[in-house]
Amino acid sequence: MKLSGLDLTCIRGGRRVFSELSFSVAAGTALLLTGPNGAGKSSLLRMIAGLIRPAKGSLMLEGGDPELSVGEQSHYVGHQDPLKPALTVTENLVFWVRFLNGKAGVSAAASIEQGLDAVGLADLARLPAGYLSAGQRRRLSLARLLAVPRPIWLLDEPTTALDAASRDRLRRVMLDHLSGGGLIVAATHGPLGLVEAGQLRLGGSSMDGEEPARPEDVDAVDAVP
Amino acid sequence: MTALSALFARDARVAIRIGGGAMMGVLFFLAVVTLVPFAIGPDLALLRRIGPAILWLGALLSSLLALDRLFANDHEDGSLDLILMARPPLELIVITKALAHWVTTGLPLVVAAPILGLFLNLDPAALSATVLTLLVGTPALTFIGVIGAALATALRRGGLLLPVLVLPLTIPVLIFGVAATNAAAVGPMPFETPFTILCALTLMSGVIGPFAAAATLRYGME
Numbered sequence: 094m095k096l097s098g099l100d101l102t103c104i105r106g107g108r109r110v111f112s113e114l115s116f117s118v119a120a121g122t123a124l125l126l127t128g129p130n131g132a133g134k135s136s137l138l139r140m141i142a143g144l145i146r147p148a149k150g151s152l153m154l155e156g157g158d159p160e161l162s163v164g165e166q167s168h169y170v171g172h173q174d175p176l177k178p179a180l181t182v183t184e185n186l187v188f189w190v191r192f193l194n195g196k197a198g199v200s201a202a203a204s205i206e207q208g209l210d211a212v213g214l215a216d217l218a219r220l221p222a223g224y225l226s227a228g229q230r231r232r233l234s235l236a237r238l239l240a241v242p243r244p245i246w247l248l249d250e251p252t253t254a255l256d257a258a259s260r261d262r263l264r265r266v267m268l269d270h271l272s273g274g275g276l277i278v279a280a281t282h283g284p285l286g287l288v289e290a291g292q293l294r295l296g297g298s299s300m301d302g303e304e305p306a307r308p309e310d311v312d313a314v315d316a317v318p
Numbered sequence: 319m320t321a322l323s324a325l326f327a328r329d330a331r332v333a334i335r336i337g338g339g340a341m342m343g344v345l346f347f348l349a350v351v352t353l354v355p356f357a358i359g360p361d362l363a364l365l366r367r368i369g370p371a372i373l374w375l376g377a378l379l380s381s382l383l384a385l386d387r388l389f390a391n392d393h394e395d396g397s398l399d400l401i402l403m404a405r406p407p408l409e410l411i412v413i414t415k416a417l418a419h420w421v422t423t424g425l426p427l428v429v430a431a432p433i434l435g436l437f438l439n440l441d442p443a444a445l446s447a448t449v450l451t452l453l454v455g456t457p458a459l460t461f462i463g464v465i466g467a468a469l470a471t472a473l474r475r476g477g478l479l480l481p482v483l484v485l486p487l488t489i490p491v492l493i494f495g496v497a498a499t500n501a502a503a504v505g506p507m508p509f510e511t512p513f514t515i516l517c518a519l520t521l522m523s524g525v526i527g528p529f530a531a532a533a534t535l536r537y538g539m540e
Binding site for chain 1: 320321323324325327328331332335392394395396397399400401402403404405539540
């Protein structure tokens with residue numbers, strides 16, 4: 094499986110966020126998007142997820158399910174945690190597992206327990222999500238990555254609000270995902286602890302908004318399909 | 319199907335648990351209907367004559383009350399991104415959310431209508447006609463309302479934008495809903511004529527509303 098983008102251009106609100114950006118990520122590898130605020134890291138992730146249409150260029154996925162779009166085979170973790178405060182921790186996760194998986198049953202129940210265990214929220218399973226702290230909310234959002242298997246993970250600052258132990262746990266989960274043949278595209282400011290991750294630096298200044306941002310250093314990941 | 323039933327169950331559960339959806343609408347309905355006799359005075363004959371119209375107006379306003387949160391809540395907590403990325407077609411997702419909204423806010427209004435109708439001195443024939451027309455007509459209000467809810471979310475404006483956009487579109491529903499009720503209560507028109515048009519309006523809005531709302535979300539949320 095290989096995800097690649099060719100000459101992608103993103104225009105948001107009349108402003109050119111990035112232009113003619115190319116990248117490629119192969120199965121088992123990660124691509125880290127770095128760069129200053131406003132460089133277009135989140136926009137690129139949302140573009141891969143299918144939430145923003147590229148103004149120019151194309152996205153390709155080799156070796157995926159041809160009947161599904163890239164977004165439908167991806168997990169997208171954005172800045173917010175898609176949780177309903179009125180529902181309990183389990184109910185929130187059960188909803189996303191059933192909604193994303195499209196199937197229910199014994200396997201779903203097992204994967205929910207497994208997902209909650211993996212993020213260390215099994216003890217709080219019956220607490221309404223409104224009482225969770227920011228870090229716990231983030232962990233609960235990340236639990237759906239484990240409960241619903243999908244090959245592509247699009248992570249936008251996944252370590253926000255996480256403590257050191259949770260960051261380490263996330264690192265191990267990501268390494269497991271990579272060794273299982275998945276691929277990760279993550280926007281980050283700090284190190285995620287993934288060795289052999291490719292890096293895509295998005296340049297540009299967000300302050301003046303005049304200069305079109307250009308990718309400075311496209312360090313392609315060893316692109317073996 | 320599992321994905322859609324999960325969405326229905328979640329929306330219904332959130333609406334019932336917070337109490338914002340179901341109970342608030344009914345209480346607002348009660349407030350509107352109770353105000354009318356105070357404004358008009360104790361003229362029982364007049365109340366009986368305008369009763370169906372009051373009930374319809376109250377139901378119309380109450381059903382719009384919680385509607386602007388339909389997509390805005392999901393937008394604020396990021397759920398809408400995942401919903402837009404999901405495998406089921408967006409039109410079906412909108413229909414599912416609209417049905418969950420109607421069951422938790424529209425249906426309680428229909429149930430409350432006969433009790434409130436007693437305040438307005440309605441006789442049993444008018445009461446049952448009001449309940450029947452509300453049962454058939456309130457889904458149309460929800461399906462028209464989802465267009466406004468999607469627009470309000472895409473434009474990132476809440477509050478009064480939704481009623482301003484939606485109320486003019488609900489005029490036909492109001493006309494034929496009240497006409498059918500009056501026809502049953504006082505005549506001389508046959509009940510079936512306005513009632514079948516009301517049914518047609520509901521079916522039409524059930525098709526147009528979800529498609530328009532889905533298109534709005536698809537192009538507006540970028």
